[in-house]
Amino acid sequence: MSWRWALARRVAKLAATDGGGGAQAQRLLPTSSAAAGTGLLGRLHMPLASQIRSKVVGCRGAALVSSRWLHDAQYQVRQDGASRAQEQQDPFELVADELSLLANRLRSMVAAEVPKLASAAEYFFKVGAEGKRFRPTVLLLMASALKFPLSESTEGGVLSILADKLRTRQQNIAEITEMIHVASLLHDDVLDDADTRRGVSSLNLIMGNKLSVLAGDFLLSRACVALAALGNTEVVSLMATAVEHLVTGETMQISTSREQRRSMEYYLQKTYYKTASLISNSCKAVAILAGHTAEVSMLAYEYGRNLGLAFQLIDDVLDFTGTSASLGKGSLSDIRHGIITAPMLYAIEEFPQLQEVVDRGFDNPANIEIALDYLRKSRGIERTKELAREHADRAVKAIESLPDSDDEDVLTSRRALIDITERVITRTK
Amino acid sequence: MLPGRILLAGLRRSASAASSVAQSPKNMCYWDRVIWSSRYFHSASDNAFSEGGSKAKELPDPFALIKDEVSEVTDRLRSMVVAEIPELTSTAGYFFRAGAEGKRTCPTVLLLMASAISTDMSDPIVGLENKPRARHMRVAEITEMIHISNLIHDDVLDNADTRRGMDSLNFTVGKKLAVLAGDFLLFRAFSAAVALDNTEVVSLLATAVNNLVTGELMQLTITPAQRCSMDYYLQKTYYKTAALISNSCKAVAVLSGQTTEVQDLAYQYGRHLGIAYQLIDDILDFTGTSASLGKASFSDINQGIVTAPILFAMEEFPQLREIVEQGFDDPSNVDVVLKYLQKSQGIERTRLLAAEHAKLAAAAIDDLPASEDPVVLSSRQALKDLTQKFLRRTK
Numbered sequence: 049m050s051w052r053w054a055l056a057r058r059v060a061k062l063a064a065t066d067g068g069g070g071a072q073a074q075r076l077l078p079t080s081s082a083a084a085g086t087g088l089l090g091r092l093h094m095p096l097a098s099q100i101r102s103k104v105v106g107c108r109g110a111a112l113v114s115s116r117w118l119h120d121a122q123y124q125v126r127q128d129g130a131s132r133a134q135e136q137q138d139p140f141e142l143v144a145d146e147l148s149l150l151a152n153r154l155r156s157m158v159a160a161e162v163p164k165l166a167s168a169a170e171y172f173f174k175v176g177a178e179g180k181r182f183r184p185t186v187l188l189l190m191a192s193a194l195k196f197p198l199s200e201s202t203e204g205g206v207l208s209i210l211a212d213k214l215r216t217r218q219q220n221i222a223e224i225t226e227m228i229h230v231a232s233l234l235h236d237d238v239l240d241d242a243d244t245r246r247g248v249s250s251l252n253l254i255m256g257n258k259l260s261v262l263a264g265d266f267l268l269s270r271a272c273v274a275l276a277a278l279g280n281t282e283v284v285s286l287m288a289t290a291v292e293h294l295v296t297g298e299t300m301q302i303s304t305s306r307e308q309r310r311s312m313e314y315y316l317q318k319t320y321y322k323t324a325s326l327i328s329n330s331c332k333a334v335a336i337l338a339g340h341t342a343e344v345s346m347l348a349y350e351y352g353r354n355l356g357l358a359f360q361l362i363d364d365v366l367d368f369t370g371t372s373a374s375l376g377k378g379s380l381s382d383i384r385h386g387i388i389t390a391p392m393l394y395a396i397e398e399f400p401q402l403q404e405v406v407d408r409g410f411d412n413p414a415n416i417e418i419a420l421d422y423l424r425k426s427r428g429i430e431r432t433k434e435l436a437r438e439h440a441d442r443a444v445k446a447i448e449s450l451p452d453s454d455d456e457d458v459l460t461s462r463r464a465l466i467d468i469t470e471r472v473i474t475r476t477k
Numbered sequence: 478m479l480p481g482r483i484l485l486a487g488l489r490r491s492a493s494a495a496s497s498v499a500q501s502p503k504n505m506c507y508w509d510r511v512i513w514s515s516r517y518f519h520s521a522s523d524n525a526f527s528e529g530g531s532k533a534k535e536l537p538d539p540f541a542l543i544k545d546e547v548s549e550v551t552d553r554l555r556s557m558v559v560a561e562i563p564e565l566t567s568t569a570g571y572f573f574r575a576g577a578e579g580k581r582t583c584p585t586v587l588l589l590m591a592s593a594i595s596t597d598m599s600d601p602i603v604g605l606e607n608k609p610r611a612r613h614m615r616v617a618e619i620t621e622m623i624h625i626s627n628l629i630h631d632d633v634l635d636n637a638d639t640r641r642g643m644d645s646l647n648f649t650v651g652k653k654l655a656v657l658a659g660d661f662l663l664f665r666a667f668s669a670a671v672a673l674d675n676t677e678v679v680s681l682l683a684t685a686v687n688n689l690v691t692g693e694l695m696q697l698t699i700t701p702a703q704r705c706s707m708d709y710y711l712q713k714t715y716y717k718t719a720a721l722i723s724n725s726c727k728a729v730a731v732l733s734g735q736t737t738e739v740q741d742l743a744y745q746y747g748r749h750l751g752i753a754y755q756l757i758d759d760i761l762d763f764t765g766t767s768a769s770l771g772k773a774s775f776s777d778i779n780q781g782i783v784t785a786p787i788l789f790a791m792e793e794f795p796q797l798r799e800i801v802e803q804g805f806d807d808p809s810n811v812d813v814v815l816k817y818l819q820k821s822q823g824i825e826r827t828r829l830l831a832a833e834h835a836k837l838a839a840a841a842i843d844d845l846p847a848s849e850d851p852v853v854l855s856s857r858q859a860l861k862d863l864t865q866k867f868l869r870r871t872k
Contacts, residue, residue: 288668
């Protein structure tokens with residue numbers, strides 16, 4: 049669905065640039081202070097980035113960035129309305145360096161004995177198509193947000209070594225999640241005969257059906273190997289469940305019966321499977337790797353789940369209201385493929401006669417026009433946005449319910465996660 | 478296209494049929510197996526059976542020794558693939574329906590291997606909960622699921638219409654659902670592997686899965702030069718056919734807490750068995766018939782896949798190399814190659830190579846630590862007989 053690349057392509061521009069290119073830090077949302085802010089932040093960013101670029105962005109590195117962050121760009125916290133932010137720092141910037149590291153690691157992990165495959169699997173990780181970094185960003189931020197406070201840690205001391213090791217494992221989760229996600233898209237492509245995905249010709253078109261299936265298989269098997277290496281059975285279970293859900297969701301979409309197409313419940317279930325399950329289970333996995341309690345792990349899960357759902361709901365709205373240039377896929381693509389989404393389902397509740405129109409199918413473009421007419425008359429779009437807001441609020445609540453921490457890095461990451469929920473629902477493309 | 482409902486009904490029918498059959502104990506208790514195996518052992522020693530293969534007497538059927546347990550495996554597999562939605566359950570369980578299970582070579586080999594390396598004599602009267610045996614059965618189930626997942630994807634990639642003498646899954650429900658079913662099976666298998674709580678076993682199986690994909694990729698991306706290389710062919714064959722069974726045999730040994738030597742012997746057995754199996758398969762693709770194979774014959778060469786017989790023929794007739802490098806888009810090339818093959822010793826030499834690998838597999842079994850347990854001995858004999866059985870098969 050379009051949300052994957054819409055927001056994520058923005059991220060690509062951010063994540064693809066090194067810290068040094070941070071001077072070009074783009075905003076996801078145009079704000080009035082953007083112009084002024086960019087220059088200021090850009091200047092501040094450069095020396096910082098060069099300092100930490102050569103090292104793994106460990107706790108200390110992140111703390112450095114975030115403390116400057118806090119001082120130089122007062123960040124608005126949602127619940128305390130006291131201080132107004134002068135400008136909003138981009139949450140994705142916070143982990144941009146780490147993400148570059150992941151990308152490089154992924155590339156070498158993908159270099160198989162069969163070189164042709166490496167180019168195939170790399171396709172979606174290359175600069176330009178690197179939009180798919182949204183998930184890893186959330187996961188890395190979640191990892192930071194859940195950090196246990198380090199008492200006495202000297203550089204190279206035991207505690208900091210352990211912390212680094214944990215961070216690496218959490219990064220592995222991010223990589224695995226990305227591999228699973230791309231694999232599912234590759235297999236999706238085989239199914240949908242999608243001509244373009246993410247604004248670039250899909251792999252399917254370029255390299256043929258067979259290679260797509262195999263490349264997907266390859267990524268899945270590599271994910272298996274990486275999961276096995278983590279040696280944590282609960283984490284593996286979670287990721288395996290996520291994959292099952294992806295498959296189930298896609299199957300639900302293909303084999304929807306008429307009755308099921310009318311059901312909001314079915315739609316939400318399918319949406320959870322297809323979109324939210326992966327991010328929620330990997331958030332939980334990140335928490336579990338850190339050794340958190342079941343409660344905290346569930347909070348991480350809840351954040352991911354609600355974020356994913358909110359994202360998808362807005363994506364559904366944008367499929368009606370967006371423009372094709374920005375979505376990378378023709379808009380109204382859902383309805384053209386006969387996929388009935390939340391706005392339409394709400395509209396049907398208000399105008400039962402719309403059901404008939406929907407049942408007729410949308411091979412005939414005139415039918416699409418009729419359906420859109422009803423949609424315009426109805427509160428379908430509004431109600432969907434409201435539902436998305438509801439989920440976003442729940443995601444925020446989950447973060448706010450996390451155990452207290454004094455660590456600046458932790459607090460910054462949590463604010464970033466909250467910020468992301470805001471961006472998710474207010475994005476316009 | 479067969480509606481999902483009918484598939485699911487078939488699945489339910491076979492599951493209920495199985496449960497209404499006379500109950501065998503959860504795991505055959507030790508003494509039952511002793512009785513079984515002594516019957517097997519006597520019939521085996523009755524045969525004047527030599528390495529060269531006795532034509533006079535029939536080999537006892539190694540599959541028979543263990544078929545009850547293998548049935549249990551299949552039954553359990555049906556329940557292991559139940560998904561949240563019926564469409565997925567029916568597609569994933571397609572090859573586990575009654576009559577669709579195939580020879581179930583993987584579970585057979587693995588269960589025999591488990592018995593063959595068993596050294597636990599301390600508690601001969603095993604209760605109903607034979608825990609180690611249960612874990613071995615899990616490995617058998619997992620391996621079978623991975624195997625089927627691989628078959629399903631292979632058929633999608635090859636656009637195959639038939640498999641095991643019936644419609645392939647992709648022919649029945651389309652490529653979409655077949656690919657998804659394969660993914661589902663793979664991760665179900667992976668979850669089950671993880672539940673065994675042994676990281677080495679999980680690692681081995683993950684490696685096997687990886688190898689399967691690599692092998693397939695080697696096939697898909699083959700260059701003209703690689704097409705003519707016996708080394709490339711053998712490596713690819715290992716990945717595609719032997720990697721799974723060899724790694725699972727090793728996994729069985731690991732689960733039994735065996736030494737690294739025994740683990741390696743188990744691995745070697747699986748490896749040589751797998752390669753021997755594939756070599757014979759390659760021969761049959763030229764000598765078998767559609768009826769006997771359950772799938773099209775000459776399918777390898779028609780798909781441009783160059784196998785051992787042709788590679789051997791190329792050694793005798795270097796002019797064949799040029800044609801092979803050209804590929805087989807032109808059907809007349811196929812005819813030319815077949816003519817050369819007939820003139821050459823390609824088939825015979827492949828058979829010899831297969832026999833060589835069978836011998837190595839049997840040797841691995843012979844190298845296992847000595848044992849006097851009749852169950853162990855008959856399982857080992859069965860494993861050796863299996864290698865011969867593979868060499869002689871006609872389908």
